[in-house]
Amino acid sequence: MPELPEVETVRRQIQPLVSGMAILDGWSHPSAKFASAPDAVGHRISGVSRRGKYLLFGLEPLAPSPGGRRELVVHLGMTGALFVDPGPPDDDYSRAWWMLEDGRHLWFRDVRRFGRTVVVPWGDHRSLPTLRDLGPEPFDPALTGATFHRALATSSRRVKTKLLSQRPIAGIGNIYADEALWRSGIHPGARRLGPERSERLLVHLRAVLGEALDHGGTTLRDYRTPDGGSGRNQHRLDCYGRSGQPCRSCGDLLTSRSIDQRTTTWCPTCQAR
């Protein structure tokens, strides 16, 4: 389940493989989630950037075109992965591919089809509301304890729900939400956080994401990098997936239940209400 550290790891690998390449052919699975992928044909990939969990491939037209610059937006969903191979993919779970000018193929594999490949006019994210309204990048210096506190204070939903909404901060999923809340000693169901707890949460979100990035991301099931590698951060999780096991801080047993349709694990002692 790729979150910011996994998506950034993919970006760093894929960027040098495809930047500067013209796209000469394309194909997509019929699902509406992938259908616009071939609209990238006839463009040159100017670079690969990332916002939250979204990968953004800049697309410059090969010839003057009324459409102008475009952007290929890729969301890996839960089981999505990007690869660059010599030939077209022969795989039941291919959802889109793009043939590059040197004959190699960039392709998107996604067993569960929770991901997306969308081509839009450059910067036009109206069809992707979560991207359009995405919160600040976690390491943006403009994001401070004070601004984070203010963003969290705009509603009385549970803090876990707000983190997963991508609005107060971008790129957080179920794993790093649980990890950061555990380190912060904050109950995932808390509805109002004061300035001090908000700042503490931001500090630990940054730490958890930074460490995961240093370890190539977390591979639990499907996450793979374009070179076929796995992350190493799964061995460093303190909370996520450890329900029933002893808390590494106090020794009491971690507990879990569904919060807003998400399995959530926490320590009832360290993260008391």
Add this chain to the structure above:
DNA sequence: CGGGGTTCCTGGCCGC
């Protein structure tokens, strides 16, 4: 417009 519920998907695992 915030908030809540629904939907998309299939492999892996479990019990019988």
Add this chain to the structure above:
DNA sequence: TGCGGCCAGGAACCCC
């Protein structure tokens, strides 16, 4: 061995 039931879950989408 086969199979029904259940679980994993990010974000679009619909409705109030």
